[in-house]
Amino acid sequence: MFDKAEVHLGIAPIAWTNDDLPELGGENTFEQCVSEMALAGFTGSEVGNKYPKDTAVLKKALELRGIRIASAWFSSFLTTRPFEETAAAFIQHRDFLNAMGAKVIVVAEQGHSIQGMMDTPVFDAKPVFTEEEWKKLAEGLEKLGKLAQEKGMNIVYHHHMGTGVQTTAEIDKLMELTNPTLVYLLFDTGHLTFSGENPETVLKKYAARIKHVHLKDIRQAVLAKVKTEKMSFLQAVKAGVFTVPGDGMIDFAPLFAELGKHNYKGWFIVEAEQDPAVANPLEYAIKARQYIKEKTSL
Numbered sequence: 001m002f003d004k005a006e007v008h009l010g011i012a013p014i015a016w017t018n019d020d021l022p023e024l025g026g027e028n029t030f031e032q033c034v035s036e037m038a039l040a041g042f043t044g045s046e047v048g049n050k051y052p053k054d055t056a057v058l059k060k061a062l063e064l065r066g067i068r069i070a071s072a073w074f075s076s077f078l079t080t081r082p083f084e085e086t087a088a089a090f091i092q093h094r095d096f097l098n099a100m101g102a103k104v105i106v107v108a109e110q111g112h113s114i115q116g117m118m119d120t121p122v123f124d125a126k127p128v129f130t131e132e133e134w135k136k137l138a139e140g141l142e143k144l145g146k147l148a149q150e151k152g153m154n155i156v157y158h159h160h161m162g163t164g165v166q167t168t169a170e171i172d173k174l175m176e177l178t179n180p181t182l183v184y185l186l187f188d189t190g191h192l193t194f195s196g197e198n199p200e201t202v203l204k205k206y207a208a209r210i211k212h213v214h215l216k217d218i219r220q221a222v223l224a225k226v227k228t229e230k231m232s233f234l235q236a237v238k239a240g241v242f243t244v245p246g247d248g249m250i251d252f253a254p255l256f257a258e259l260g261k262h263n264y265k266g267w268f269i270v271e272a273e274q275d276p277a278v279a280n281p282l283e284y285a286i287k288a289r290q291y292i293k294e295k296t297s298l
């Protein structure tokens with residue numbers, strides 16, 4: 001189904017220590033996190049707050065464990081701040097990732113975002129961009145795409161709950177407004193399902209533009225509670241809305257099949273943030289690794 005030389009498996013540190021919710025996993029060290037990633041059979045990671053900032057130190061720690069950096073999240077503010085501000089921060093982030101050997105940069109627009117607001121119901125208050133904001137976003141992303149390509153890298157846009165690019169219609173609009181050779185898409189199974197979208201529909205439309213995949217599953221009963229109790233995105237995470245692939249309501253078989261059909265190349269990153277005191281990160285990493293093996297033979 002996949003070319004093993006071209007498709008790699010990583011896991012995000014967010015299951016060990018959650019940068020959005022520092023009280024989750026504050027006690028887990030960087031060394032424990034990357035050692036357990038390797039122990040569970042992963043060869044890649046994204047970057048968390050506890051990772052050493054010095055690239056030589058980080059490289060040594062990762063090489064000892066057979067782990068590479070696949071990418072890292074970047075928050076853009078293209079709709080609400082001058083482009084130069086986002087560009088300066090982006091260049092620093094790009095150069096760090098380039099030094100670490102990553103090929104893609106995860107970008108998510110945080111202008112007007114409610115994803116970090118603890119008490120704002122995620123289904124009631126997501127931002128909706130004006131036409132002017134869409135224009136700023138699209139033009140700004142194309143410029144970031146060019147900056148990434150200066151170093152032989154690409155940007156992958158992360159649709160996300162509580163932001164202006166969350167729904168299928170919003171992804172469609174962004175994809176339409178941007179040049180497909182400058183702005184690629186990150187496919188996050190958990191965020192699409194959380195929002196009520198059909199991941200397979202999005203995948204079928206944009207398989208050729210997808211250059212990075214986040215694999216997370218959704219606990220259906222928790223999602224129902226998030227809606228009835230009007231929880232925020234962070235409250236939903238704390239309540240356990242996300243889990244590892246195979247442990248929730250998503251059928252991953254057709255998604256893997258579709259990506260395989262399009263000869264997907266790049267990383268699959270298991271990214272299942274939940275409370276590590278409730279869901280042991282090593283145990284869940286092993287569970288995810290086994291599930292991926294069963295479904296894909298990777």
Ligand SMILES: O=C1C[C@@H](O)[C@H](O)[C@@H](O)C1=O
Nearest residue numbers: 020073158188191214271
């Ligand atoms: O890619 C991601 C990064 C996190 O910080 C975010 O909130 C999470 O849900 C996600 O998908």
Ligand SMILES: [Co+2]
Nearest residue numbers: 158188214271
């Ligand atoms: Co994600």
